[in-house]
Amino acid sequence: MAKFDLFQFVPFRLNRLAAEVSAALSDEYQVRYGLDIPEWRVIATLGFRDDACSAQFISQCTRTHKSTISRAVTALLERELIERVENEDDRRAFELRLSAKGHTLYEELIPRLLHKERDILSCLTAQERKDFAAALGKIERSLDLVQTRHGQKAGAY
Template sequence: MSAMLRLDAFLPYRLSAASNAVSKVIASAYQRRFNLSVPEWRLIAVLREVGESTQQNLVQRTFMDKVAVSRAAERLVQRALVRRTEDESDGRARLLSLTRKGRTHYDAIAPEARAYEKRLLAALSADEVAALHAMLLRIQNAATALEEAARESNAQ
């Protein structure tokens, strides 16, 4: 019995279970209320923050895949929430930014998003929340470091 591992005390499982439960409720709220997918909402949130950005930059900031960014961007452009322009200094790149309509959308969504977050975190103190965020970041970094290591030992 040396090897016993309880699934529900196993970090990757706990993390995935919590994340799935949260994603599910959040995603369905965005869908129902604003007809936005989570990736779409993420682009809007970052664009509101940074103003104007290449897709590549959005990839880095959101940790989303470039394909996901491309698809979300396309849909947002179609819905006129985002404007896509040429990048003068690099012919391959496209610059994305929110339209007025996109900003209005953001302004409607953000308070609701925060209200959801508040309800999810209702059982935690401010200190706990801060500690949680820091731990999640450290774990994410450890995971990406592990991944790099695995990749290298594979490529060798």
Template sequence: MDRLNLLSFTPFRLNRLAAEFSTALTADYARFGIDIPEWRVLATLGMHDGPRSANYVVRCTRTHKSRISRAVGQLTELGLVERQESDDDRREIMLQLTPRGREVYRELVPLLLAREEQLLSGLSAAQRRALDDALLTLEQSLGLMNCQP
């Protein structure tokens, strides 16, 4: 019988690293009263100038729609996100950052980029480029949606 060494199994390793990165970033989100799913919504909307559908956020973040829905509800209560009906389809909900949401986004981004820098500090510039290239290749090969603005 073949045995799987979990610690060398790529999906497990990626998941474990993602969990560590998320844990490290959580303190930064918490300063603004938000959690990981709420940050994902804020970040996705913050990449764009105009509104985006809730389904777009779900597809970009690969987060279950119920978690995104709860996050949007919380962000709406906090006054960071506003909902509106789509002009094209009244059943579709469009989301956008409020002025306060943009302000929180602008305050959080430098903190998170500094934390990312800290987390990646063990890699050389060449290793970072190689990691970025490998991740991009994996994202493309898996058909993940390109959510760039």
């Protein structure tokens, strides 16, 4: 049998790297703004999209369990960082969007996070960064992790 090297094993490396990178970022949103990871994901998704979206949508595109998103939404509503309005078309669902307060937080937080990301990737050349991102994209697509250009993941919502 080919000798197995855990430290060359990509799934393991991805896990370890993701954990480490998350820890580096959490200084920004956790310590400074008191957001946990699910809460940050809700903020990030809402801030990214101009129009409102449902909890279900956030759950799907961040690959976070719906109960986790539900709890994050509750917490953010209490802190008045997001707003929730009934959906006319479907009264099971709610439309979520950032409040003014939430938008301010978002605008403050984003540059900090982008800066951290740049830091982390600064060990790569511009070309390497590009190739790395492209490789991530290929793997994501092959695992069906991404939406199509119509903003919908095939068959998912």
